[in-house]
Amino acid sequence: METIRKFERVCEIIDHNQRNAARLIPILQAVQAEYRYLPEEILTFVATSLGISPARVFGVATFYSLFTLKPKGKYLIRVCNGTACHVKGSMGLYGAIVKKLGLREGEDSTPDMLFTVETVNCLGACGLSPAMVVNDEVYGQLTPQRVSDIVDEIVLKEAQNESDAHGA
Amino acid sequence: MNGTFVFIDNKEIPIENEQNLLELIRKARVDLPTFCYHSELSIYGACRLCMVQVEGMGLVPACSTPPTPEMKVSTNTEEIRKMRKIIVELLLANHSQNCPTCQKSTTCQLQALAKRFGITKVRFKNQLREMPPDESSPSLVRDPNKCVLCGDCVRICSEVQSVGAIDFAYRGAQTVVIPSFGKALDQVECVNCGQCARICPTGALTPKSEVDEVWKDIHNPSKVVVAQVAPAVRVAIGEMFGLPPGTTTTGQIAAALRAIGFDKIYDTSFTADLTVLEESGEFIKRVTTGDRIPQFTSCCPAWVKFVEQYYPEFVNHLSSCRSPQQMFGALAKEMLSSELNVRPEDVVVVSIMPCTAKKFEAKRPEFEHDGVRDVDHVLTTQEFGRMIEEAGLHFKELGPESFHMPFGFKTGAGVIFGNSGGVSEAVLRYVSEKLTGQKHESYEFTSVRGENGIREAKLSVAGNEFTLAVVSGLGNARRVLDRIRSGEAHYDLVEVMACPGGCVGGAGQPVFSDPVVRRQRTKGLYENDRMLELHKSQDNPYITELYGTVLGEVGSHKAHELLHTSYRTRKRILDEDVSISSGDEKSLDISVCFGTSCFLKGSQKLLHDILGHIRSKGLNARVNVNASFCFEKCDKGPTIKVGSRTIEGCTIEKAIEAIKREGVALAEEVRQNV
Ligand code: SF4
Ligand code: SF4
Ligand code: SF4
Ligand code: FES
Ligand code: FES
Ligand code: FES
Numbered sequence: 001m002e003t004i005r006k007f008e009r010v011c012e013i014i015d016h017n018q019r020n021a022a023r024l025i026p027i028l029q030a031v032q033a034e035y036r037y038l039p040e041e042i043l044t045f046v047a048t049s050l051g052i053s054p055a056r057v058f059g060v061a062t063f064y065s066l067f068t069l070k071p072k073g074k075y076l077i078r079v080c081n082g083t084a085c086h087v088k089g090s091m092g093l094y095g096a097i098v099k100k101l102g103l104r105e106g107e108d109s110t111p112d113m114l115f116t117v118e119t120v121n122c123l124g125a126c127g128l129s130p131a132m133v134v135n136d137e138v139y140g141q142l143t144p145q146r147v148s149d150i151v152d153e154i155v156l157k158e159a160q161n162e163s164d165a166h167g168a
Numbered sequence: 169m170n171g172t173f174v175f176i177d178n179k180e181i182p183i184e185n186e187q188n189l190l191e192l193i194r195k196a197r198v199d200l201p202t203f204c205y206h207s208e209l210s211i212y213g214a215c216r217l218c219m220v221q222v223e224g225m226g227l228v229p230a231c232s233t234p235p236t237p238e239m240k241v242s243t244n245t246e247e248i249r250k251m252r253k254i255i256v257e258l259l260l261a262n263h264s265q266n267c268p269t270c271q272k273s274t275t276c277q278l279q280a281l282a283k284r285f286g287i288t289k290v291r292f293k294n295q296l297r298e299m300p301p302d303e304s305s306p307s308l309v310r311d312p313n314k315c316v317l318c319g320d321c322v323r324i325c326s327e328v329q330s331v332g333a334i335d336f337a338y339r340g341a342q343t344v345v346i347p348s349f350g351k352a353l354d355q356v357e358c359v360n361c362g363q364c365a366r367i368c369p370t371g372a373l374t375p376k377s378e379v380d381e382v383w384k385d386i387h388n389p390s391k392v393v394v395a396q397v398a399p400a401v402r403v404a405i406g407e408m409f410g411l412p413p414g415t416t417t418t419g420q421i422a423a424a425l426r427a428i429g430f431d432k433i434y435d436t437s438f439t440a441d442l443t444v445l446e447e448s449g450e451f452i453k454r455v456t457t458g459d460r461i462p463q464f465t466s467c468c469p470a471w472v473k474f475v476e477q478y479y480p481e482f483v484n485h486l487s488s489c490r491s492p493q494q495m496f497g498a499l500a501k502e503m504l505s506s507e508l509n510v511r512p513e514d515v516v517v518v519s520i521m522p523c524t525a526k527k528f529e530a531k532r533p534e535f536e537h538d539g540v541r542d543v544d545h546v547l548t549t550q551e552f553g554r555m556i557e558e559a560g561l562h563f564k565e566l567g568p569e570s571f572h573m574p575f576g577f578k579t580g581a582g583v584i585f586g587n588s589g590g591v592s593e594a595v596l597r598y599v600s601e602k603l604t605g606q607k608h609e610s611y612e613f614t615s616v617r618g619e620n621g622i623r624e625a626k627l628s629v630a631g632n633e634f635t636l637a638v639v640s641g642l643g644n645a646r647r648v649l650d651r652i653r654s655g656e657a658h659y660d661l662v663e664v665m666a667c668p669g670g671c672v673g674g675a676g677q678p679v680f681s682d683p684v685v686r687r688q689r690t691k692g693l694y695e696n697d698r699m700l701e702l703h704k705s706q707d708n709p710y711i712t713e714l715y716g717t718v719l720g721e722v723g724s725h726k727a728h729e730l731l732h733t734s735y736r737t738r739k740r741i742l743d744e745d746v747s748i749s750s751g752d753e754k755s756l757d758i759s760v761c762f763g764t765s766c767f768l769k770g771s772q773k774l775l776h777d778i779l780g781h782i783r784s785k786g787l788n789a790r791v792n793v794n795a796s797f798c799f800e801k802c803d804k805g806p807t808i809k810v811g812s813r814t815i816e817g818c819t820i821e822k823a824i825e826a827i828k829r830e831g832v833a834l835a836e837e838v839r840q841n842v
Pocket of ligand 4: 081082083085086122123124125126131
């Protein structure tokens, strides 16, 4: 029923924006907020209902870095690799996370879709460098150890949620 | 702004109505390099090749800078020359290095610029990320390794054709021009008109070549290889051999085909004459009974696919006549094997066409019978030109030869099919005599001629008022169809050619970008018409004979079998469904169409109601619900599919009933399995 809710939500988003092709970007943002990525078939649907070509929608969705066409994990870790953070060893942090999560070459998400790791250019938190964001939360002055602990905390929290859900 | 001028390289050039500096610079007879400027398209200003120095402004792109009085423009400073060189070198550094084997070699503008700027080596490291070319389309090859990202194809496809099959995607160094989701071109809404390939300055989009297959059949002694030549080819192919556009070379074409080794040489204009009779017969019948008016012409396969994809409610307005190419194929396969005493599968029909969409048309399943295609290969004018070069023939010097009879005989009506307005005029030449029962001296209907992409003509024939629309370019076609649909416009006959100006401007023709070339070719065809002995299809003696011996009368059963066809509504993009809810493995599949037509007819509400029904009956675990894109029944939407049954014009009541019916079957199946 989760998928129904999401699809009905997409219809709502489109109606809410008066099926106006000029509102494509806010529509895609809202759709991505639902799915955490932009599924291909949903983009075709968006194009159809706005009366524009799917190639144009695909173009916009791939142009802006805020959009993603690949499913993302529940926790999106974005390690800053802006100049300030880079100087303070951000790539070491990135390496530590990749190793901790056991990601292979070319992979950016864990198979259980719990984590996705990316690098970004400057989070605007240079005073805290090296920095990263997990979903909406910013972490600063990081060390490989601290990063590893953050991952452990999330895994633990998830495991608890899981058992609570089953216990209930 | 009249009466004022600008200085271009110190020369005074009057401003007349030019919208940008580039036009003025061209008027000053300076050939400024450009990749992304075309007078037919919007201004994009991305390639930066047209940069010029303007006093007080520095370097500006000429294509997107409006002139102001007394502006001082320099087109050839040291800085500009250096910059142009760097731009071209950077493009080359990102470009495939296979120039000699490229189809566009010698007509490629990147190659021409490299030569013009004396670039003998590229100072930058080759950055090319090799990507596989897309050869999925029957009409075109897309090689991203040769793309300079000028965006010309993107704009012509969306602005002129209103299709938008390809667009920019990704950004920065990753930027590419591709169909949606990186799909293959034959999986998307491309109508194969090839206008993108016509305008592409490089070899990134080119017509797909069938030259090798044709040589193979020519060299095979057991095959009888038959050529048909489309009207527009004869006024264009000379351009590849140094003749001015519009020069008629019918006789040289026949000579070249013979020299290359074709066994029989015929003229598609003959079957164009035949089309006139069949299509006019259909028109008279339909217009007098008020049946599916307006009638749309059907000789352009790109237009036909366009209607099938975007205007399902108009599909049955298309004339049921096959295009002249396909009429020829069917007749040749039917008649020539017995006449020439060879097995049907050994008759090979090769068409020489100005068109890339004809390659797609020849492969439509409707035109194949028992594994034998009516038309085996389609060569573009360009490909034919390449065969002439390969055979080492001096085209210009060939003595004119004639076509074979009977399919080599045509009237002027069959020749003007090659330009926009030609089909309409040819039909009028027939209808006016047929309805009045009188022979007329004059044959020209100049009111349907002209250059506008949308032309209207009102004519009165034997007391009947007919309104015609003559349209070229699919964007124009869309405008006309929308006005017909909304009731704003009424026509009896609508002629549509996908390529601006008609087939003379087809993508298979020798490469051109100046619209003047198209105009000269059109002029050539009208001159051709005047030079021929006969001008009306009904006067073609071999057509009369053909009806006498094989077809019976216009619109007969036999004519229908050989010369007519049917169409279907068509999905634009081949892709998967959106899964909305899923039950267990044995569940019943329900798909609701969310294609444009069905969407507009209320499929969203229908889905909502179906889901409500499922929820209220507690059927969640027993059904899978999908949103699907088009079941190709768009004219009868909203369409849903329940199990294997397609339900057209679906309402919630019909849906519930279908689910109930399938539900019973489901329960029984479950019982049996227990
Ligand atoms: S062939 Fe025509 S429809 Fe297809 S991509 Fe090119 S311009 Fe667009
Ligand atoms: S494919 Fe050709 S026309 Fe299209 S952007 Fe690339 S170079 Fe330009
Ligand atoms: S207008 Fe002529 S050349 Fe162009 S797609 Fe149609 S049939 Fe082909
Ligand atoms: S560089 Fe990392 S936050 Fe600015
Ligand atoms: S022609 Fe002016 S920027 Fe390309
Ligand atoms: S849109 Fe084609 S069947 Fe629904």
